[in-house]
Amino acid sequence: MSILETPYQELAQEASRDLKGDGVSALLKQVVQLALRFLTKECDRLKLKSSVPGKEYFSFRVKGKKNKFSRPINSKLFDPGTAVKLIDRLVSAELAGVSQAQRGRALYSAAMSYCCATDLLKSDDRKTPATFFEIFVGHLASRAFNINPHKKIDVLALAPGYSLPTDFVFDLGPAKSRIHLPVKISTRERIIQVWAHQRVLDGVYGINRFRGILVCLTETNMVRKDLSVLEVCLPEQWAIYQMFISQLYRIYYFDLPVKYAPLAKRYPIHSGQQLFRVL
């Protein structure tokens, strides 16, 4: 059993009880600190070949174990020192006054910590990193909105009492749009689901009753044969989904892919507002 197993289990349990609570803050702090300590003390960094203009990547390997790699890490964004320094403010979502650049590095480092450690401590575990990231983002969002999210909505059009499972939904009160907050480690071709769910929400409740905010970690992919890193992006397909399925209100990345950045300014997908932002 890995050092992260017990704290992760406790975190998942506490998050399902009270996602925005101080208990989750404390457990997130514990998991991130343990993971960062493991990565910085017990692992070496291996520089990877970057196929992405302007970005550099490395991978962690446990010292003495040459054949197992963590997922690729953006060198400029990974900054465990800042993450540890800001850890209490980070896990409580009290980041006002911290510069955007520092905040971005702290968030990225904390989010990647558990994922990379799990890549090295377990075999082929794709589920718990995704859940960890969902808890991390959901916790920060629920503290920022000061309310816990739901994971289903009533669809009275269909049948009395019937509810549809959803991603996080935050109800900000009667005179405000609710927030539909899907959280994904990476998107690949499954992402069309997010626009489709937004379409259902628009249809059931009316346009702008739910604002769709997609939060993603990264789109990196490591090519094993030459240890190179690329970003898997489908900007043309996203433009089509945004035009023809539904309209997401914002898309945030912890590590904004180079090919998605221009979508923020692209007519007619989103005019007058920035669709894409980094957190």
Add this chain to the structure above:
Amino acid sequence: MSILETPYQELAQEASRDLKGDGVSALLKQVVQLALRFLTKECDRLKLKSSVPGKEYFSFRVKGKKNKFSRPINSKLFDPGTAVKLIDRLVSAELAGVSQAQRGRALYSAAMSYCCATDLLKSDDRKTPATFFEIFVGHLASRAFNINPHKKIDVLALAPGYSLPTDFVFDLGPAKSRIHLPVKISTRERIIQVWAHQRVLDGVYGINRFRGILVCLTETNMVRKDLSVLEVCLPEQWAIYQMFISQLYRIYYFDLPVKYAPLAKRYPIHSGQQLFRVL
């Protein structure tokens, strides 16, 4: 290397060259015959516990190997004798005159043959059974429509020359709706993609310009701990997708799930037509 490896590779290659051609008919015949011979000669049947009212299931195991099971098979639909007897007509899509019951058993047995054999001959190969089923259904449909499908459509609204990858699309001529034919071994939660793609087609080309016809094999799932079989179905969610995302024209199953059958007659999802049919 398994006995099916080479014929499968040849089939996949030929299918990408000319899906409706006689070459694919011949290779499908060879793969189905080899797979059925392997299953009936070299394997034993193990009866499974059915949690589905009115259906019975078994699993194949290689003789002498107790620990590896094929996916569950519907006992009433699996009929290798009929599949072999009708094999030439089956792979040429010349089934007129064959009773619906016989046709259903021959199609189900042929479709399951490669999938079950692969479950036993390889480890954790989920990709080639899905591709085999797609080729099988795509071949029959392209012979029935007498035209090869495309796997992309032009989206001129976005940019000159840009095309969107799709499932099979059959162009039946200027005065007819085109056919949008997604083919899935089973659906699970990913299936919302099909309604979302249909929505994009409706938006780009106009309503009823593409008729969506979803073809699925089965929704069975085997619970390992007690060797029981259930059908994973989400009829309420499908009803919501059909009401709020887009309208599929038909959904066909090789093994129609018990919980989806009533959707065929359910108001307001589809009135005046049968949405669900078995092939």
